[in-house]
Amino acid sequence: MYKVALVDDHILLSEAIGGLVREFINFEVVNISVNGKEFIRYLETANSDKPDVVLMDVKMPVMGGVETTKYLSKHYPDIKVLALSVEEDESVVMQMIRSGAKGYLLKDTRKSILEQALLEVINYGFYYTNTVERIVKQTENLHEDEVVLKDREIEFIKHACTEMTYKQIAEKMFLSPKTIEGYRESVFQKLGLKNRTGLVIYAIKNNIFTP
Amino acid sequence: MYKVALVDDHILLSEAIGGLVREFINFEVVNISVNGKEFIRYLETANSDKPDVVLMDVKMPVMGGVETTKYLSKHYPDIKVLALSVEEDESVVMQMIRSGAKGYLLKDTRKSILEQALLEVINYGFYYTNTVERIVKQTENLHEDEVVLKDREIEFIKHACTEMTYKQIAEKMFLSPKTIEGYRESVFQKLGLKNRTGLVIYAIKNNIFTP
DNA sequence: TTTACTTAGGGGGAAAATCCCCTTTTTTAA
DNA sequence: TTAAAAAAGGGGATTTTCCCCCTAAGTAAA
Numbered sequence: 001m002y003k004v005a006l007v008d009d010h011i012l013l014s015e016a017i018g019g020l021v022r023e024f025i026n027f028e029v030v031n032i033s034v035n036g037k038e039f040i041r042y043l044e045t046a047n048s049d050k051p052d053v054v055l056m057d058v059k060m061p062v063m064g065g066v067e068t069t070k071y072l073s074k075h076y077p078d079i080k081v082l083a084l085s086v087e088e089d090e091s092v093v094m095q096m097i098r099s100g101a102k103g104y105l106l107k108d109t110r111k112s113i114l115e116q117a118l119l120e121v122i123n124y125g126f127y128y129t130n131t132v133e134r135i136v137k138q139t140e141n142l143h144e145d146e147v148v149l150k151d152r153e154i155e156f157i158k159h160a161c162t163e164m165t166y167k168q169i170a171e172k173m174f175l176s177p178k179t180i181e182g183y184r185e186s187v188f189q190k191l192g193l194k195n196r197t198g199l200v201i202y203a204i205k206n207n208i209f210t211p
Numbered sequence: 212m213y214k215v216a217l218v219d220d221h222i223l224l225s226e227a228i229g230g231l232v233r234e235f236i237n238f239e240v241v242n243i244s245v246n247g248k249e250f251i252r253y254l255e256t257a258n259s260d261k262p263d264v265v266l267m268d269v270k271m272p273v274m275g276g277v278e279t280t281k282y283l284s285k286h287y288p289d290i291k292v293l294a295l296s297v298e299e300d301e302s303v304v305m306q307m308i309r310s311g312a313k314g315y316l317l318k319d320t321r322k323s324i325l326e327q328a329l330l331e332v333i334n335y336g337f338y339y340t341n342t343v344e345r346i347v348k349q350t351e352n353l354h355e356d357e358v359v360l361k362d363r364e365i366e367f368i369k370h371a372c373t374e375m376t377y378k379q380i381a382e383k384m385f386l387s388p389k390t391i392e393g394y395r396e397s398v399f400q401k402l403g404l405k406n407r408t409g410l411v412i413y414a415i416k417n418n419i420f421t422p
Numbered sequence: 423t424t425t426a427c428t429t430a431g432g433g434g435g436a437a438a439a440t441c442c443c444c445t446t447t448t449t450t451a452a
Numbered sequence: 453t454t455a456a457a458a459a460a461g462g463g464g465a466t467t468t469t470c471c472c473c474c475t476a477a478g479t480a481a482a
Contacts, residue, residue: 010297010318016227019234049315086221086297107221114223152459165408165438183480185441195468196439198374200411204422211415363429376468389431398470406438407469 002122005031005041005051007068008022008084009060017055017084017114024115035060036068043076051079052122055103058085058092064068066095073100084109090135093204097136103127149190156183161200161209213333216242216262218250218279218296220271226294228266228325235326246271247279257329262290262332267312269296269303272353277310284311291332295320301346302417308347314338360401365419367394372411 004021008014011034018029030049032041040063043050054072058065069081083096083104093104102121105114106129115130120127128136149157152173159169166184170177193199203209215232219225222245241260244250251274253403254261265283268275280292294307294315301395304315313332316325317340324340331338339347363384370380379396381388404410414420 010324012231012295012316012318012320013224014226015322016224016231019230020223020227084223105223107223109223110426111223111226126263150458161408161412163405165406167438175459176461178463179459181462184439184462188440194374194440195376197372197407197411200408201372201422206414211412361428378468387431389433390429392432392470393430395469399470405470 001028002026002053002118003028003030003049003051004118005029005039005042005054005056007033007036007060007065008057009034009141010057014055020111020114021055021118024118027115027118036063036065036071038062039068040071043079050076053080053082053118055084056081056096058083066099069096069101080125082117082121082127084114086166088131089205089207090139093132093135094139095136095207097132103129103133105133107131149187150194150209153183153187156180157187157199157203157208158183160196161203161211212239212331213237213264214239214241214260214262215329216240216244216250216253216265218244218247218265218271218276220245220270221259221268225266231322231325232266232329235329238326238329247274247276247282249273250279251282254290255386261287262292264293264329266295267292267307268293269298269307277306280307280310280312291336293328294331295325299342300416301350304343304346305350308343309347314340315343316340317342360398360419364394367391367421368398368410368414370393372414372422 004027006014006018006021006029009016012035014032017178018032021027021029030051031039031042038048039054040067047069056065056069060068067084069083072079074111080102081100083093083101085104086107087093096104101115103126105117108131109117109129117127149194155173156169159164159172162169164172166180167177170180173180187193187199191199191202195203200209204211215238217225217229217232217240219228225243225245227236229243232238232240241262242250242257244253250265267276267280271279274296276296276366280294283290283292291313294304294312296303296307296315297318297376298304299317307315314328314337316328319342320328320340328338366384367380370383373380375383377391378388381391384391398404398410402410404413411420415422
């Protein structure tokens with residue numbers, strides 16, 4: 001019997017999908033958690049009931065899919081993560097893949113595809129749909145995300161998605177307005193932006209800031 | 212037997228939730244559609260198999276939950292709409308309720324609550340969770356949405372969510388920069404905003420602009 | 423026909439934001 | 453340990469945004 005765990009804050013959905021998985025031959029559901037933290041707590045006490053595959057949501061409170069997947073890749077490399085989310089945002093997909101997810105199921109998945117994906121992840125180690133494969137190739141080719149934002153810059157961006165002026169942001173970050181100016185300049189240059197409006201849109205698109 | 216239909220573009224989820232509904236006593240699933248248009252087409256040819264309740268997603272391509280609910284309220288008032296969505300955005304909830312939805316199930320719903328909600332909607336005509344009730348009361352009391360934005364103002368807002376300067380927006384809208392200035396002023400005043408960043412956030416929160 | 427509302431346009435000034443070029447201090451890596 | 457980044461701060465100029473107050477034409481309603 002293959003063991004499957006579900007991590008999703010949408011309780012109804014994980015219960016429903018759990019029902020689906022139980023219908024598959026040779027599959028059982030060993031755990032349903034509402035966020036990464038709870039799931040990791042489960043793993044620490046679970047002895048023989050460690051799952052082979054985890055169906056992982058991306059957006060969750062407390063500990064999100066990306067963070068959880070990174071943790072699992074490091075501490076439980078045998079457990080395969082299969083992302084299952086309504087997010088079809090390219091940057092989110094890439095983040096999950098880079099964090100160690102073995103596959104990413106989009107919302108337009110059918111029941112039979114879920115079973116196939118579970119089997120392939122267990123037997124071959126990965127499962128990519130055409131859509132996801134396209135996204136991965138696109139982002140690899142375009143090298144769009146070679147921009148590396150530093151922690152302090154990201155913090156600045158979050159504040160910039162607010163009605164605060166740069167002066168006020170400077171106060172909040174205990175820096176001089178001129179330093180903030182520097183962050184603005186470097187961020188604009190890196191991302192090819194013209195003004196703060198563009199920055200806000202970028203931040204929201206790339207999940208740096210959630211409105 | 213109570214008849215239930217599901218309208219959701221997330222095929223996997225509707226299949227899974229359909230499985231859940233079939234487990235309930237006295238319930239059967241008569242139709243699963245991926246958007247409002249497809250569901251209405253089904254209704255037009257379905258004779259005796261018209262559903263008592265529809266579990267309706269909000270965000271769907273082609274024909275969304277709000278539009279579909281409005282249509283159903285007008286043409287099929289006997290069919291009760293129960294919104295079932297991951298969107299817990301207040302304005303979205305209010306839009307669905309105002310469009311005629313008899314209830315709104317948030318993501319934190321349990322299986323047993325779904326059954327209860329279905330039964331209550333069928334027997335009493337509506338089902339509101341505490342969370343939704345709170346949202347409805349809040350928005351009613353605060354009268355936050357008494358702001359009425361004119362078409363031309365909304366058009367301006369959409370352009371303001373761009374890297375264009377006001378001067379460029381004026382050109383795009385074939386108006387003088389000073390007229391745009393007037394729109395900016397009135398919109399800021401109506402919405403209590405301090406600057407353009409606030410406007411962008413507002414526009415995204417209220418689905419005027421989608422990044 | 424007068425009143426009131428909407429739409430369009432404007433002046434002028436203050437405050438932010440943007441841009442370019444430059445210095446000092448702290449970290450990091452060779 | 454020394455050179456090279458990175459982080460923090462700055463001067464000064466230009467553009468954009470923001471704010472308050474004002475006019476005129478069209479329109480709808482009373």
